[in-house]
Amino acid sequence: PSVLKYGAIDKLTDGGMPRQVRFFFSTSDVDRDNDVIDAAGWDLANFKRNPIILFAHNRHDLPVGKAVSVGIENGSLVGVVEFATHPFAETVYQLVQGGFLNAVSVGFRALEYAINEERKGIDFKRQELLETSIVPVPANQHALIAASAAGLDLDPLREWVEGTILAWPGA
Numbered sequence: 001p002s003v004l005k006y007g008a009i010d011k012l013t014d015g016g017m018p019r020q021v022r023f024f025f026s027t028s029d030v031d032r033d034n035d036v037i038d039a040a041g042w043d044l045a046n047f048k049r050n051p052i053i054l055f056a057h058n059r060h061d062l063p064v065g066k067a068v069s070v071g072i073e074n075g076s077l078v079g080v081v082e083f084a085t086h087p088f089a090e091t092v093y094q095l096v097q098g099g100f101l102n103a104v105s106v107g108f109r110a111l112e113y114a115i116n117e118e119r120k121g122i123d124f125k126r127q128e129l130l131e132t133s134i135v136p137v138p139a140n141q142h143a144l145i146a147a148s149a150a151g152l153d154l155d156p157l158r159e160w161v162e163g164t165i166l167a168w169p170g171a
Contacts, residue, residue: 019082019083019085019093020068020080020081020082020083021080021081021083021096021097022078022079022080022081023078023079023080023081023104023132024076024077024078024104025070025076025077025078025079025104025106025129025132026039026042026076026077026106027039027075027076027077028075028076030119030121031121033121033122034116034119034120034121035121035122035123035124036116036119036121036122036123036124037106037108037124037127038123038124038125038126039072039075039076039077040072040075041111041112041124041125041126041127042072042077042127042129043111043126043127043128043129044070044071044129046128046129046130047067047070047128047129047130047131048070051066051067051068051070052065052066052067052131052132053065053066053067053081053083053131053132053133053134054107054131054132054133054134055088055092055133055134055135056133056134056135056136057105057107057131057133057135058133059131061088062084062086062088062089063084063089064083064084064088064089064092064093064134065081065082065083065084065089065092065093065134066081066082066084067079067080067081067082067132068080068081068082070129077106077129079132081132081134083096087155087156088156088159090156091155091156092134096134101134101135101136103134103135103136104132104133104134104135105132105133105135106129106131106132106133107129107130107131107132107133108124108127108128108129108130109127109128109130110122110124110126110127111125111126111127111128112124112125112126112127113125113126113127
């Protein structure tokens with residue numbers, strides 16, 4: 001099955017290049033769903049051929065960036081994201097730089113896993129990385145107000161929200 005895993009993943013540092021930011025994509029820690037993703041089990045081969053970074057797992061819009069590097073470091077899946085230059089990607093980049101967005105999420109296909117009855121979660125042992133997304137989780141309604149006050153152009157984000165609402169089933 002395909003799986004999306006959200007979490008409060010910390011931004012580490014600027015990747016040393018303009019428009020590049022280094023992130024923890026995933027760790028082997030127990031997450032909010034009581035699941036564990038084994039960092040040693042990542043299959044990155046196909047992702048490295050198409051290293052897209054999306055916004056909120058929306059595969060219907062243009063990517064907001066690409067992973068210029070990805071790999072396992074000290075038991076974590078780590079990557080450097082280079083942001084694209086189209087208006088929506090620029091908004092996401094500015095929100096990341098401003099600290100208003102600092103979470104990522106991995107979309108993956110589970111290859112080998114076991115139910116952990118004691119923890120009431122899943123232990124993902126092998127998984128194929130499909131994509132990584134910058135996500136607004138946890139959502140904070142005041143972050144956009146602060147971003148606007150900081151002079152960030154939020155029109156591309158508003159357009160994304162409107163498009164998402166219109167595309168929602170039953171809307």
